[in-house]
Amino acid sequence: MPHPGNPVTRSLTRVLADVRAQDHPGRVADYIPELSRADPEAFAISAASVSGHTYAAGDSTTLFTIQSISKAFVYALVLSEHGADAVTARVGVEPSGEAFNAVSFDDRGRPHNPLVNAGAIVTTSLVPGASAEERFARIRRGLSAFAGRDLDCDETVAASESATGDRNRALAMLARSSGALTEPVDDVVEAYFRQCALRVDTTDIAVMGATLAGDGINPRTGERVVPPAVARDTLSVMASCGMYDRSGQWLFEVGMPAKSGVGGGIVAVAPGEYGIGVFSPPLDAVGNSARGVATLRTLSQEFGLHLFRHPERPASPVQAIDVEPGGTVVIRLRGMLDFVAAEQVAHLTAYGPETTADATTRVVLDVSAVTASTRVAARLLADVAAELRLQGRDIVLVDPDGVIDIA
Numbered sequence: 001m002p003h004p005g006n007p008v009t010r011s012l013t014r015v016l017a018d019v020r021a022q023d024h025p026g027r028v029a030d031y032i033p034e035l036s037r038a039d040p041e042a043f044a045i046s047a048a049s050v051s052g053h054t055y056a057a058g059d060s061t062t063l064f065t066i067q068s069i070s071k072a073f074v075y076a077l078v079l080s081e082h083g084a085d086a087v088t089a090r091v092g093v094e095p096s097g098e099a100f101n102a103v104s105f106d107d108r109g110r111p112h113n114p115l116v117n118a119g120a121i122v123t124t125s126l127v128p129g130a131s132a133e134e135r136f137a138r139i140r141r142g143l144s145a146f147a148g149r150d151l152d153c154d155e156t157v158a159a160s161e162s163a164t165g166d167r168n169r170a171l172a173m174l175a176r177s178s179g180a181l182t183e184p185v186d187d188v189v190e191a192y193f194r195q196c197a198l199r200v201d202t203t204d205i206a207v208m209g210a211t212l213a214g215d216g217i218n219p220r221t222g223e224r225v226v227p228p229a230v231a232r233d234t235l236s237v238m239a240s241c242g243m244y245d246r247s248g249q250w251l252f253e254v255g256m257p258a259k260s261g262v263g264g265g266i267v268a269v270a271p272g273e274y275g276i277g278v279f280s281p282p283l284d285a286v287g288n289s290a291r292g293v294a295t296l297r298t299l300s301q302e303f304g305l306h307l308f309r310h311p312e313r314p315a316s317p318v319q320a321i322d323v324e325p326g327g328t329v330v331i332r333l334r335g336m337l338d339f340v341a342a343e344q345v346a347h348l349t350a351y352g353p354e355t356t357a358d359a360t361t362r363v364v365l366d367v368s369a370v371t372a373s374t375r376v377a378a379r380l381l382a383d384v385a386a387e388l389r390l391q392g393r394d395i396v397l398v399d400p401d402g403v404i405d406i407a
């Protein structure tokens with residue numbers, strides 16, 4: 001872990017101090033009696049990059065129960081297990097606009113989404129296992145793989161929730177009556193309570209988020225935890241449904257897929273870049289950590305993490321165009337060739353004055369400085385090459401590292 005003098009750590013420490021100095025009223029959850037014992041002043045943040053760097057500030061080694069943050073990751077596990085079609089047959093992907101513990105079912109009897117309790121209980125029922133024990137063991141292994149270390153369950157919190165968990169049992173019964181849930185209610189609900197009571201710190205949830213940010217690969221262990229499509233699908237649902245009935249407001253202001261829990265934690269993800277974990281137990285009126293929300297709002301604004309900001313792109317994929325004697329035009333490309341970059345090259349080749357000049361008989365595409373290309377970019381360039389040949393021009397590809405494949 002970088003020492004506190006690290007500039008990234010210093011900025012995280014400053015954001016915590018700024019937010020602490022502001023007024024963000026909240027109340028520690030007490031509907032699960034054990035949760036009311038949390039220290040309201042505890043405050044922490046961790047960030048983990050997809051390349052495996054972690055930074056932390058505040059009480060980042062304080063353990064808390066993961067609660068509803070688990071819902072996103074158990075959803076990812078069942079998507080990998082059964083595929084998206086089988087899972088969405090049982091639980092939808094629409095924001096409910098309702099509280100986390102609402103009776104939230106659509107007209108097909110499915111819970112609206114996997115991130116409210118009704119949907120999460122159905123999701124837990126889709127984890128294979130013949131008993132609550134087996135189901136929970138599998139969940140614990142899966143979430144530990146996301147965190148990159150062995151997580152354990154706070155049995156006191158799990159028992160406290162079970163003792164007061166009739167509303168969740170009722171949601172499970174309703175799901176069973178509509179056919180969304182087919183397993184025994186008690187097995188499922190007990191596994192769900194223990195899943196919610198897994199103990200984490202902010203660095204654990206940051207790494208869990210970074211695993212989704214990194215296409216399913218845990219940056220701490222290098223392990224592929226879920227396939228890329230599952231990471232993407234999970235982030236989609238977190239973006240639209242992760243913050244309960246503040247999900248729209250959250251996407252508007254903060255612009256990151258996220259998931260909160262009544263223990264006071266929030267995980268947020270900058271896709272392809274970072275996982276961020278924050279922790280502060282007092283909750284706002286809808287059950288999201290009040291300081292946590294403020295911290296992520298500040299981070300998003302200051303560090304430019306909003307998903308829908310205008311994307312920064314490298315200047316141009318075209319490094320140089322050289323017109324050589326004898327009718328040859330050499331186009332030198334650089335950097336990453338994705339669809340957007342290839343579209344610029346295609347446009348330039350089809351309409352550019354150098355390539356369309358009558359005197360041009362040969363076009364050399366030099367991709368020696370291209371680092372990688374996507375398949376769709378290669379296909380587009382192949383079409384450009386075919387077009388140039390139709391016009392009677394020769395096309396030559398200079399690709400010493402074999403980054404691109406235009407036949």
Ligand code: GLN
Pocket residue numbers: 067068069100101117161168193196260261262263287
């Ligand atoms: N275990 C909690 C419950 O089901 C999780 C709720 C939450 O974190 N929002 O009530």
